[in-house]
Amino acid sequence: MATPTTTTLPAPPADITLQLSARLAKPLLATNPVFSPTTPQALAGLLRACQAEDPAQPRTAVPTSLAPWQALHHHWANDHTARMDSGIPLGTLNQALAKHGQWLPCLAPPTTPLYTLLAMDTLPLAAGLTPTLAGRYPRQWLLGMDTLYADGTVATSGGRVMKNVSGFDMAKLHTGSMGAYGVITHANLRLESHPQSLGAALLPVGTIADGIALANRLRTQHPSEQWLACELVPSLLTQPHTGIGLSLPWQLLVIVGGTRPAITTTLKALQQQTPQVLALTPAQWQPLAHTIASPHPLAIVTGYPSDIAHLSQVIDDHLQTSPYPLYSHSRPAAGMAFIRGEYPTQRGPLPDDWHHWWQGLQATLSPQYHCRITQPHPCPRWQTVIDTCNLPNDPAMLSLCAQLKHQFDPNHRFLSPLYPITGRAY
Amino acid sequence: MFTKPAPIESTTTALATIVGDAFVLHRPEALATYECDACVLVKSPPQWVVLPQSAQQVSRVIQWCNANQVPYIARGAGTGLSGGAIAKHGGVIIGLSRFNQIETVDTHNQRALVGAGVVNGHLNNHLAGTGLFFAPDPSSQSASTIGGNIAENAGGIHCLKYGVTVDHALSLEVVLPNGNIMWTQPTSNPNPPSPHSPHPWAPGPNLTGLLTGSEGMLGVVTRAWVALTPRPKQVWVALVSFAHANHAAACVASLMANGVTPAALEFMDAFTVKAVNEAFDMGFPEGCEAILLVELDGDTDSVAHQQTQARHWFTQHAALAIQEATTEADRTALWQARKKSVAAYGRYYPAFYLHDCVIPRSQLAPVLEKIVAIGNAHNVCVGNVFHAGDGNLHPNILFDPKDAAMVERVLQAGEAMLRVCLDAGGTLSGEHGIGLEKNEYMGWLYSPDDLAAMAQLRCAFDPNNLANPGKVLPSGKGCGENHTQHHTTPMTMDNPLFTQSGAWI
Numbered sequence: 001m002a003t004p005t006t007t008t009l010p011a012p013p014a015d016i017t018l019q020l021s022a023r024l025a026k027p028l029l030a031t032n033p034v035f036s037p038t039t040p041q042a043l044a045g046l047l048r049a050c051q052a053e054d055p056a057q058p059r060t061a062v063p064t065s066l067a068p069w070q071a072l073h074h075h076w077a078n079d080h081t082a083r084m085d086s087g088i089p090l091g092t093l094n095q096a097l098a099k100h101g102q103w104l105p106c107l108a109p110p111t112t113p114l115y116t117l118l119a120m121d122t123l124p125l126a127a128g129l130t131p132t133l134a135g136r137y138p139r140q141w142l143l144g145m146d147t148l149y150a151d152g153t154v155a156t157s158g159g160r161v162m163k164n165v166s167g168f169d170m171a172k173l174h175t176g177s178m179g180a181y182g183v184i185t186h187a188n189l190r191l192e193s194h195p196q197s198l199g200a201a202l203l204p205v206g207t208i209a210d211g212i213a214l215a216n217r218l219r220t221q222h223p224s225e226q227w228l229a230c231e232l233v234p235s236l237l238t239q240p241h242t243g244i245g246l247s248l249p250w251q252l253l254v255i256v257g258g259t260r261p262a263i264t265t266t267l268k269a270l271q272q273q274t275p276q277v278l279a280l281t282p283a284q285w286q287p288l289a290h291t292i293a294s295p296h297p298l299a300i301v302t303g304y305p306s307d308i309a310h311l312s313q314v315i316d317d318h319l320q321t322s323p324y325p326l327y328s329h330s331r332p333a334a335g336m337a338f339i340r341g342e343y344p345t346q347r348g349p350l351p352d353d354w355h356h357w358w359q360g361l362q363a364t365l366s367p368q369y370h371c372r373i374t375q376p377h378p379c380p381r382w383q384t385v386i387d388t389c390n391l392p393n394d395p396a397m398l399s400l401c402a403q404l405k406h407q408f409d410p411n412h413r414f415l416s417p418l419y420p421i422t423g424r425a426y
Numbered sequence: 427m428f429t430k431p432a433p434i435e436s437t438t439t440a441l442a443t444i445v446g447d448a449f450v451l452h453r454p455e456a457l458a459t460y461e462c463d464a465c466v467l468v469k470s471p472p473q474w475v476v477l478p479q480s481a482q483q484v485s486r487v488i489q490w491c492n493a494n495q496v497p498y499i500a501r502g503a504g505t506g507l508s509g510g511a512i513a514k515h516g517g518v519i520i521g522l523s524r525f526n527q528i529e530t531v532d533t534h535n536q537r538a539l540v541g542a543g544v545v546n547g548h549l550n551n552h553l554a555g556t557g558l559f560f561a562p563d564p565s566s567q568s569a570s571t572i573g574g575n576i577a578e579n580a581g582g583i584h585c586l587k588y589g590v591t592v593d594h595a596l597s598l599e600v601v602l603p604n605g606n607i608m609w610t611q612p613t614s615n616p617n618p619p620s621p622h623s624p625h626p627w628a629p630g631p632n633l634t635g636l637l638t639g640s641e642g643m644l645g646v647v648t649r650a651w652v653a654l655t656p657r658p659k660q661v662w663v664a665l666v667s668f669a670h671a672n673h674a675a676a677c678v679a680s681l682m683a684n685g686v687t688p689a690a691l692e693f694m695d696a697f698t699v700k701a702v703n704e705a706f707d708m709g710f711p712e713g714c715e716a717i718l719l720v721e722l723d724g725d726t727d728s729v730a731h732q733q734t735q736a737r738h739w740f741t742q743h744a745a746l747a748i749q750e751a752t753t754e755a756d757r758t759a760l761w762q763a764r765k766k767s768v769a770a771y772g773r774y775y776p777a778f779y780l781h782d783c784v785i786p787r788s789q790l791a792p793v794l795e796k797i798v799a800i801g802n803a804h805n806v807c808v809g810n811v812f813h814a815g816d817g818n819l820h821p822n823i824l825f826d827p828k829d830a831a832m833v834e835r836v837l838q839a840g841e842a843m844l845r846v847c848l849d850a851g852g853t854l855s856g857e858h859g860i861g862l863e864k865n866e867y868m869g870w871l872y873s874p875d876d877l878a879a880m881a882q883l884r885c886a887f888d889p890n891n892l893a894n895p896g897k898v899l900p901s902g903k904g905c906g907e908n909h910t911q912h913h914t915t916p917m918t919m920d921n922p923l924f925t926q927s928g929a930w931i
């Protein structure tokens with residue numbers, strides 16, 4: 001079989017894409033293929049202009065970037081809260097918060113816009129071994145937010161206090177929805193004190209089963225609050241990032257936070273479990289963490305902690321048959337596996353072998369394992385989105401989500417990988 | 427709205443066909459139990475109470491209500507403090523008490539499948555010996571149900587570290603207002619670990635989170651997968667006395683700012699300290715005007731580390747005395763100081779109005795001062811016992827329900843306290859919900875556009891506006907009323923539904 005052309009898929013500017021009328025979109029696209037409104041008001045104005053348009057007329061999808069919205073408006077350090085624009089990159093935010101010893105506990109790449117984390121709402125790589133503790137999912141960071149709706153209005157929900165049951169929690173409509181119902185413009189977040197220091201180690205293991213068993217042992221024996229991450233990663237990923245030659249094919253990447261003595265004690269305790277433990281420098285573990293925490297995997301397989309060993313093995317076996325360079329890593333405490341790698345460059349319909357491979361994986365997994373494959377890539381310029389409806393196929397849920405879309409975005413101004421868009425004219 | 431009353435007899439028969447004769451209540455003496463919840467501000471009996479046993483029965487009741495334009499209200503144990511379970515417009519109360527099964531405890535995946543009517547405390551008793559617990563711990567946990575906790579997004583003493591109910595709700599079986607039965611988190615196959623066991627993540631709106639805290643207005647929860655949390659290995663409690671509320675408030679700020687994350691951090695003000703000491707002779711030191719109860723938990727090393735830090739901050743803020751406990755018996759003894767405060771208030775007045783509002787933690791000292799001043803200005807006694815770590819205030823305004831003038835002053839003082847909290851950047855409720863108690867104050871916090879977005883959400887779920895109508899949103903904020911001017915007519919004694927009989931809690 002000829003090796004297909006591949007490229008690494010660039011992260012889209014943000015995962016909201018507007019669908020505007022051809023007339024409105026033309027001047028925008030003439031100047032820049034990506035629309036970057038400087039303020040939420042600019043975007044609101046455009047959305048209001050769209051209101052007057054006939055929704056039936058031909059429309060063009062306009063990739064919209066929230067990158068200009070990067071301000072940190074307030075950091076109430078004594079309250080562990082902050083208010084910011086939704087486009088602020090994680091790195092910029094954490095750098096500012098660090099002045100007061102605080103952070104948003106997430107190890108995604110520093111360029112990741114906050115908006116993407118909120119819109120995806122996947123368990124971030126600093127969620128520790130007890131994902132149920134408060135503040136683990138991005139939705140739990142949100143104390144309040146402002147949202148721009150399709151009719152151009154901005155509505156606030158929540159506030160800036162730690163507990164709030166005043167009215168419906170609109171944040172839960174938008175987190176995880178990949179921009180389907182509105183654009184988050186501002187966020188009020190709860191923050192955490194940054195641990196005095198972070199430390200990381202690789203624990204090499206021979207097989208996936210050994211890795212998961214070790215992760216489970218650590219999960220039951222060790223304190224949850226010190227453990228930011230415990231991830232099973234393949235050598236093909238760890239080797240280039242860390243520069244360490246590894247004889248075993250899999251490693252558990254462990255990231256802990258705490259005082260320096262506490263970290264040293266933890267790393268020593270790990271050494272007693274697995275003598276080959278390799279302590280990593282920040283220069284070694286950070287790029288590795290950024291890769292496995294990037295919010296745009298090709299697929300997220302969600303299962304259970306109890307069957308993650310088998311699940312990871314089946315995925316790995318299937319990966320051997322892939323015509324594309326793909327790899328997977330697993331988050332045992334959450335029961336999740338991620339598939340990443342390179343993507344065919346061709347625009348338009350994807351090659352058949354790509355489809356067959358994913359269908360094969362789905363077929364292998366679905367009858368046996370209680371899991372679900374989601375291909376979350378939000379950019380509608382890529383064909384997968386057009387083929388995939390990411391909403392679950394429970395008819396009651398589908399009809400509820402249709403109602404939500406109808407209420408908040410009746411003319412489908414916001415493209416989102418949640419909603420099937422096949423058959424529409426663009 | 428709801429002007430045409432449904433005929434009693436034919437309705438009783440119709441409902442009995444769905445749930446069985448024995449499980450439809452319609453006689454006034456039976457309905458009296460359901461005319462209010464723990465917020466006895468308002469009383470309004472339903473016309474019927476049904477006690478279904480399955481989601482299918484709930485669905486059929488809701489379909490019947492839709493067909494006949496009859497409102498319905500879900501009810502757990504009726505311990506709600508904001509009037510959420512009150513049948514403001516009459517109709518059918520759907521009691522969830524028969525959904526009392528703990529169906530599955532999956533220790534490996536740290537989750538349990540429970541009926542909505544399971545009492546919070548019963549679940550935790552059931553989990554004894556597993557090393558796991560259900561973390562949300564409202565003080566009502568010996569009576570309140572998991573369904574009620576979910577509907578109110580209940581908090582509790584330990585939610586500072588462990589999070590509120592929404593952080594522990596994984597997936598809900600819910601009967602939607604159109605009668606559809608749905609799990610909020612998708613599943614893909616019915617094999618082990620258990621049927622309908624939810625995936626930890628799925629794309630799409632977070633329906634579990636949306637339903638949690640929605641006060642029964644977006645659907646009726648019948649079963650829930652909830653997360654279980656590993657029990658901490660080590661627990662340490664300190665009861666710290668201060669000569670001034672400001673010292674205690676500053677200590678709270680220092681602890682939290684310096685990375686100490688207590689499992690619980692509770693505050694008792696001067697009035698409460700005095701009341702408890704007088705009633706139970708607790709032996710608090712001379713001159714004690716405020717008490718902090720601080721609980722640290724986790725593994726031995728991290729508790730030891732945080733203990734050292736905590737002691738440092740207690741001393742820095744001029745603590746008068748520090749009592750510490752590590753054994754279960756000693757810890758329970760220290761917690762008595764807080765737990766007995768409600769009983770101690772009873773020596774002053776037979777009733778109290780328990781408020782619930784949240785402020786940014788940094789505003790504790792100035793806001794407390796203002797609350798005391800408001801109490802004085804309105805000539806009412808106010809005791810504050812609250813969750814200081816997350817700024818969740820609970821001013822308890824004591825009163826005699828038979829004294830109408832005093833009741834009026836209590837309501838006015840409460841309203842003034844809410845204003846102060848909102849002015850400090852706070853919110854109307856941290857855990858008791860909005861219900862009927864505070865829905866007319868929502869316009870103080872949110873703009874018409876904000877409320878319109880909430881009304882749109884409600885509309886997407888319940889276009890007929892029959893699921894627990896008249897709660898949360900201010901009057902005039904129903905479906906089809908988006909972007910209209912809202913009204914703020916706070917609850918007063920003039921409200922025909924207002925009743926002053928009985929204690930309020």
Ligand SMILES: Cc1cc2nc3c(=O)[nH]c(=O)nc-3n(C[C@H](O)[C@H](O)[C@H](O)COP(=O)(O)OP(=O)(O)OC[C@H]3O[C@@H](n4cnc5c(N)ncnc54)[C@H](O)[C@@H]3O)c2cc1C
Nearest residue numbers: 502503504505506510565566571573574577581642647857
């Ligand atoms: C002494 C006392 C102490 C309290 N302490 C706390 C505390 O520390 N923290 C705290 O948060 N609260 C506290 N509360 C308030 C109350 O106990 C909680 O709000 C509790 O969660 C209500 O549960 P319930 O089963 O009694 O619900 P109910 O009072 O029966 O109902 C409350 C609301 O939930 C809705 N509802 C109930 N069940 C369902 C269901 N299955 N599906 C959909 N909607 C439903 C009802 O319609 C209503 O709107 C306290 C109350 C009392 C009386």
